[in-house]
Amino acid sequence: MNKPFAGILILLLILVSTPVKSQDLMSRLPAHSSYSIVVRNLKTGETLTSQNGEKAMISASLMKLVTTATALEQLGPGFQYSTRFYVSGPVENGILQGNLIIEGSGDPTLGSKYFEDNHPDIVIQQVAGFLRKEGITGITGKILIDENCFDPFRYPSKRLWEDMGNYYGAPPAGLSWRDNTFELMLQSPARVGEICKVTAVNPPQNNITFTSFVRSAAHNKDSAYIYGVPGQEEWQIRGSMPAARKSFTIKGALPHPGITFGNEVQDLFRRETKIPVERILHDSWKKQSRLIGEIKSPLLSEIIAETNQRSINLFADHLLLSLGLMKDDSLLSVWDRGLSEVDRFWKDKTANAYLGIADGSGLSPLNKLSSTFMVGMLEHLYQESPLFSEFKNSLSRNGHYGTLKYMWRHPSLQGKIYGKSGSMQDVLGYAGYFFPSGEEPFAFSIIINHHDLETKEAREVLEDYMTDLFLNTLIE
Numbered sequence: 001m002n003k004p005f006a007g008i009l010i011l012l013l014i015l016v017s018t019p020v021k022s023q024d025l026m027s028r029l030p031a032h033s034s035y036s037i038v039v040r041n042l043k044t045g046e047t048l049t050s051q052n053g054e055k056a057m058i059s060a061s062l063m064k065l066v067t068t069a070t071a072l073e074q075l076g077p078g079f080q081y082s083t084r085f086y087v088s089g090p091v092e093n094g095i096l097q098g099n100l101i102i103e104g105s106g107d108p109t110l111g112s113k114y115f116e117d118n119h120p121d122i123v124i125q126q127v128a129g130f131l132r133k134e135g136i137t138g139i140t141g142k143i144l145i146d147e148n149c150f151d152p153f154r155y156p157s158k159r160l161w162e163d164m165g166n167y168y169g170a171p172p173a174g175l176s177w178r179d180n181t182f183e184l185m186l187q188s189p190a191r192v193g194e195i196c197k198v199t200a201v202n203p204p205q206n207n208i209t210f211t212s213f214v215r216s217a218a219h220n221k222d223s224a225y226i227y228g229v230p231g232q233e234e235w236q237i238r239g240s241m242p243a244a245r246k247s248f249t250i251k252g253a254l255p256h257p258g259i260t261f262g263n264e265v266q267d268l269f270r271r272e273t274k275i276p277v278e279r280i281l282h283d284s285w286k287k288q289s290r291l292i293g294e295i296k297s298p299l300l301s302e303i304i305a306e307t308n309q310r311s312i313n314l315f316a317d318h319l320l321l322s323l324g325l326m327k328d329d330s331l332l333s334v335w336d337r338g339l340s341e342v343d344r345f346w347k348d349k350t351a352n353a354y355l356g357i358a359d360g361s362g363l364s365p366l367n368k369l370s371s372t373f374m375v376g377m378l379e380h381l382y383q384e385s386p387l388f389s390e391f392k393n394s395l396s397r398n399g400h401y402g403t404l405k406y407m408w409r410h411p412s413l414q415g416k417i418y419g420k421s422g423s424m425q426d427v428l429g430y431a432g433y434f435f436p437s438g439e440e441p442f443a444f445s446i447i448i449n450h451h452d453l454e455t456k457e458a459r460e461v462l463e464d465y466m467t468d469l470f471l472n473t474l475i476e
Contacts, residue, residue, distance in 0.1 A: 147174025
């Protein structure tokens with residue numbers, strides 16, 4: 001054999017057979033930051049690494065894994081929400097002599113952009129079909145909205161003021177509609193530093209005045225935020241947006257989604273007189289009403305897949321409240337009942353590892369958990385749950401889809417990692433499963449807090465560290 005060639009071959013064999021040395025994670029993080037990591041072999045039960053595993057860490061959207069796993073276990077993959085439509089009187093010559101009542105059950109998907117069959121236009125067409133079947137072209141009464149399945153106090157107690165008015169912080173409702181989101185269009189002057197003007201709101205919010213304090217800026221990003229909550233007559237928009245834009249759209253939290261839905265249903269009737277749309281606060285109407293139609297949500301398994309792969313706060317918070325409805329305790333809000341149910345469900349399944357849940361989505365910075373808890377939960381789902389396949393299918397997959405689509409691009413890792421990311425200011429984490437080819441998985445959780453890095457840089461730190469660790473497991 002040619003000696004130079006033999007030498008190169010020996011060198012390559014040494015490189016291939018030598019385990020990749022994992023980097024020291026803290027050497028790439030600021031000294032003031034904190035981190036937690038646990039990786040466990042679910043075949044042997046061996047913990048490959050545990051660093052600060054018991055430390056309570058701000059979870060961000062990793063809390064969605066806890067909420068969706070609990071909902072899957074407690075409600076079942078085939079669970080569906082139902083929005084029902086009732087009438088309270090006879091129909092004479094096409095006119096309903098009474099009220100149209102719309103009863104919500106907490107469906108987060110009604111009119112949602114995330115489900116094609118639930119698009120607003122399709123939903124309104126379904127309602128039109130219910131009315132057409134009954135021969136109803138007008139009503140003498142009102143359109144009444146029953147969204148009493150959830151508390152009227154829609155926000156969780158730990159939500160930040162700066163999140164409440166924006167679409168990503170939209171709270172659940174007994175009758176949610178259009179992802180509880182409205183669009184607000186702004187126009188910016190060409191000169192930097194001048195006030196931008198509100199030009200349109202869709203769907204219209206006629207009882208709210210929007211005051212803009214947004215200034216035109218030289219940057220090319222959306223840095224405008226909406227401040228307001230249901231009941232306020234004036235909402236404010238603050239921050240900045242690119243200069244010289246004829247139309248720039250930002251999204252806010254729809255203050256009264258049930259009423260907005262009722263107003264859109266109203267447009268189906270003759271317009272000689274305006275039909276009042278009001279909330280109804282009791283259920284005595286049911287005794288004198290009959291059902292004329294219902295719209296069912298997608299299956300829960302589909303809802304949690306969207307929740308985890310797209311990290312939808314509203315969906316996760318709806319699931320938490322739905323869990324709260326399972327617990328009968330009038331002294332607690334439905335929010336608190338949901339939190340209590342999640343905590344109770346996992347306490348004895350994760351050796352009482354630390355879980356401090358504040359909402360279903362992880363949006364509140366008061367949500368905390370330990371990596372030991374997260375890996376313990378993932379291990380339980382894999383080892384004990386008959387619904388593991390449904391849970392796994394709800395997760396993002398590296399190189400393929402979801403929040404991990406562009407993560408862990410090393411050829412040896414392609415498509416082998418199922419999990420979720422979680423991030424907010426100075427917080428980043430990943431959790432899930434690593435499946436070596438033809439083998440049982442490893443469960444992992446890695447979280448950093450107070451890192452004070454650009455998100456891209458923090459992501460690279462965690463990705464590089466976990467890439468080394470995963471490659472080591474393949475070699476070993």
